[in-house]
Amino acid sequence: MTDVINVSELDPRFKYEIAAQPGGENIKACFSCGTCSAGCPVREIDERYNPRRIIRMALLGMKEQVLSSDFIWLCSTCYTCYERCPQDVKLIEVMNVLKNMAVKAGYVPSVMKTQIKLLSDFGRLYEIDEFDNKKREKIGLPRIQMQREEISGIIKLTGLDKL
Numbered sequence: 371m372t373d374v375i376n377v378s379e380l381d382p383r384f385k386y387e388i389a390a391q392p393g394g395e396n397i398k399a400c401f402s403c404g405t406c407s408a409g410c411p412v413r414e415i416d417e418r419y420n421p422r423r424i425i426r427m428a429l430l431g432m433k434e435q436v437l438s439s440d441f442i443w444l445c446s447t448c449y450t451c452y453e454r455c456p457q458d459v460k461l462i463e464v465m466n467v468l469k470n471m472a473v474k475a476g477y478v479p480s481v482m483k484t485q486i487k488l489l490s491d492f493g494r495l496y497e498i499d500e501f502d503n504k505k506r507e508k509i510g511l512p513r514i515q516m517q518r519e520e521i522s523g524i525i526k527l528t529g530l531d532k533l
Contacts, residue, residue, distance in 0.1 A: 380431035387471070388428055393463030400425045400459045406451035412444050419444035421451050421461050428468070437472040443479045478533045486533060490525050493518040 388394040406421035418441040451461040498514045
């Protein structure tokens with residue numbers, strides 16, 4: 371089954387927006403050779419992450435589809451595509467640009483929202499309770515103190531609590 375692209379939903383300025391960001395400068399040099407996808411270890415595991423397809427969608431102006439997708443968050447930054455690209459597109463940097471643009475547009479993956487909530491609630495990504503502190507003391511490690519107020523203050527100041 372093939373996807374249908376609605377031309378009225380395309381944003382021809384999208385590639386220029388990406389190129390204007392530090393790290394996205396070379397996106398227009400991509401000619402879809404597929405070298406980035408051929409060596410991508412993430413693509414081997416999850417077909418949704420296809421660097422060549424992501425770049426193509428961005429160049430076509432499929433802004434909404436790219437920024438709202440989960441696949442832009444799958445890049446493992448292994449630098450395989452970065453090192454092999456004959457056009458020096460620097461895909462890892464392009465993916466970071468896309469992620470930043472997605473967050474600015476309000477598209478945040480659910481895992482990031484969960485992490486922000488955990489940080490706000492516990493001051494860390496994992497709740498350390500009295501039981502954990504007692505186990506730490508038994509093996510000679512210091513107690514971990516809650517620093518929730520400082521972390522939640524930073525989260526509020528940066529606006530992350532609104533995500």
